[in-house]
Amino acid sequence: MDIVLETDQLGKRYGRAWALRDCSLRLPVGRVAALVGPNGAGKSTLLHLAVGLLRPDAGAVRVFGRTPYNDIAVLSEVGFVAQDTPLYRDFTADEMFTMGAKLNRRFDTALAHRRLAQIGIPRDKPVGKLSGGQRAQVALALAMAKRPQLLLLDEPVASIDPLARREFLQALMGVVAETGTTVLLSSHILADLERTCDYLVVLHASQVKLVGDVSALLAEHRQLVGSRDGGPLPAGVAQVVRAEHTDRQSTLLVRTNAPLRDPAWKAYDVTLEDLILAYLGDGDSRPRAGWEVPA
């Protein structure tokens, strides 16, 4: 399995507070990965470390096996769209593309033109006069025209409306299908991710809570519903990720290592949103006293 981005016990701190800590993950080639977590979780910090804008205080980050902070040549393979798609607002898209072509050896101006034509965005209007969604599309076209092997997007859809968000993500999927680029996309909006991403990284309070292939993660988690005094957990439960209780009933989100067959508990499939929220774990996520995970 080819690994595009790898972090090993990666950490970054500001003063005494860790913005990112003990972060270890491997992003395989060709994936569209969601980097999910609430505000302040460390998403931007991770992306900035990956493009060498920040230097790690602990551990290591490697992009195509190289260290971006010291080896900036690797950045020719990386596209990065920072939060709020910072573009020169007085420049037109055409002017941005001219600049892109001067700064990048392999810049594919035709690809950028084609993308904007497909979605009907004028190339001769200052980008400051475009809508938020259109500006996000210009930033995506600019980043894609660099023909990066890895594309990092920091909250690209946070500030645009749901329709523009869907269009943006469709455009992203289109270019990914066309170019095979590996993508890491940070977001705190969960709704769009199920359609877009096949790999997941959940960050919370500066730590990685969950990482892996989306379909494998969905397959190994279940929601269990049983009576509050439902007795021992079924065999096959490896971890209780989250537990919620009413007077009569307990609802658990569990990680499994074998099929669950126990008439005392009803087992349901989970959605990506259920899974993410369980690992972000606000509320009562403690298993009820006395629940032991079967060996």
Ligand code: ADP
């Ligand atoms: P996210 O992108 O998930 O919202 P960030 O990576 O921006 O999170 O921030 C992670 C933590 O690091 C937050 O607690 C934030 O306040 C802190 N932080 C980020 N940048 C700085 C900075 N330049 N100086 C001090 N603290 C920072």
